Amino acid sequence: MQAIQTIEAHTAGEPLRIITGGYPDVPGATILERRAYARDHLDHLRRMLMLEPRGHADMYGALLTPPASADGDVGVLFLHNEGYSTMCGHGIIAMTKVGLEEGLFEADPSNVRIDTPAGRVVASAELDGDRVTRVSFVNVASFVDQDVVVDVDGLGQVACTVAYGGAYYAYVDAQALGLELDVAHTRELVDRGMAIKRAVAAACALRHPDGDDDLNFLYGTIFVAPQPGAHSRNVCVFADGEVDRSPTGTGVSGRAAIHHARGELGAEWVTIESILGTSFDVRVAAEVEVGGRPAILPEVRGEAFVTGRAEYWVDPEDPVGGGFLLR
Numbered sequence: 001m002q003a004i005q006t007i008e009a010h011t012a013g014e015p016l017r018i019i020t021g022g023y024p025d026v027p028g029a030t031i032l033e034r035r036a037y038a039r040d041h042l043d044h045l046r047r048m049l050m051l052e053p054r055g056h057a058d059m060y061g062a063l064l065t066p067p068a069s070a071d072g073d074v075g076v077l078f079l080h081n082e083g084y085s086t087m088c089g090h091g092i093i094a095m096t097k098v099g100l101e102e103g104l105f106e107a108d109p110s111n112v113r114i115d116t117p118a119g120r121v122v123a124s125a126e127l128d129g130d131r132v133t134r135v136s137f138v139n140v141a142s143f144v145d146q147d148v149v150v151d152v153d154g155l156g157q158v159a160c161t162v163a164y165g166g167a168y169y170a171y172v173d174a175q176a177l178g179l180e181l182d183v184a185h186t187r188e189l190v191d192r193g194m195a196i197k198r199a200v201a202a203a204c205a206l207r208h209p210d211g212d213d214d215l216n217f218l219y220g221t222i223f224v225a226p227q228p229g230a231h232s233r234n235v236c237v238f239a240d241g242e243v244d245r246s247p248t249g250t251g252v253s254g255r256a257a258i259h260h261a262r263g264e265l266g267a268e269w270v271t272i273e274s275i276l277g278t279s280f281d282v283r284v285a286a287e288v289e290v291g292g293r294p295a296i297l298p299e300v301r302g303e304a305f306v307t308g309r310a311e312y313w314v315d316p317e318d319p320v321g322g323g324f325l326l327r
Helices: 029-041 043-050 087-100 183-203 249-261
Strands: 004-011 013-019 060-064 074-079 112-116 119-128 132-138 143-152 157-166 168-173 218-225 232-238 270-273 279-290 291-300 304-312
Touching: 004 043, 004 087, 013 087, 013 157, 029 043, 029 060, 029 074, 029 143, 029 249, 043 060, 043 074, 060 087, 074 157, 087 112, 087 119, 087 132, 087 249, 143 183, 143 249, 143 279, 143 291, 157 183, 157 249, 168 183, 168 249, 183 218, 183 232, 218 249, 249 270, 249 279, 249 291
Parallel strands: 013 060, 074 112, 168 218, 232 270
Antiparallel strands: 004 013, 004 304, 060 074, 112 119, 119 132, 132 291, 143 157, 157 168, 218 232, 270 279, 279 291
């Protein structure tokens, strides 16, 4: 039985299972090509590591790869309960911390060049000796895509803003729907979030103006509400009903694009909370264009923590060893 080794971490409460050994090589000239190969040929390993009995419905993972660009330091594929995402902010923060502290790749801590399926992301680590205390990253270009009103079972007409921050999300005013963004209402948020995701995905044709066709899908729903002591609170429901414990790095990137387009956010940092009350800071690092439309480069910062190490394998006689999901 071949074993797969991991380092376990979390960013603002959101887990990251970082694969450090035992995984087959993933071929491809680009990270998107590697993502497609992993999806088509290695998905049994994603299921084994993300789903029960080794994972759970809200597990998240990262597979580090060689960079796909001449000047890159490291590449990464992100895994979850449904498949493979195109970018992940909490993952960038945790993999930068673990990668630098454990020597998983060599890089200038102030300029870690990461090749993701969505494009180049540059992270910067704050250090206390050899320990990484906080990580910030400049994300891929983020922008507002469209405003849409959709009919949702049980909710009626719901107004959404669709924005891109490394993945597409439908942003929804939670107060307008009478939703509470706290742990006690998690089940309701999942049900409502998935219903909205399905409705928006059916109503909106998404096409990245300067990217690969594999980016053209709605990743999730993000509920937004005011939050005392912070700018606001995010609760992201993504993939197959996962709930992000963090404020969602790609999600706050899309939020930054929305607020910048409204003239509400510039270079100043604002703090956005998660369902747990943990937080990320975000600001506009630069104004850019994507396919002729206004966009920004958001900068996000947060903290990650290592929780352990593990080794996983599948007993060939185990009837459920390949992974299953029971909610």
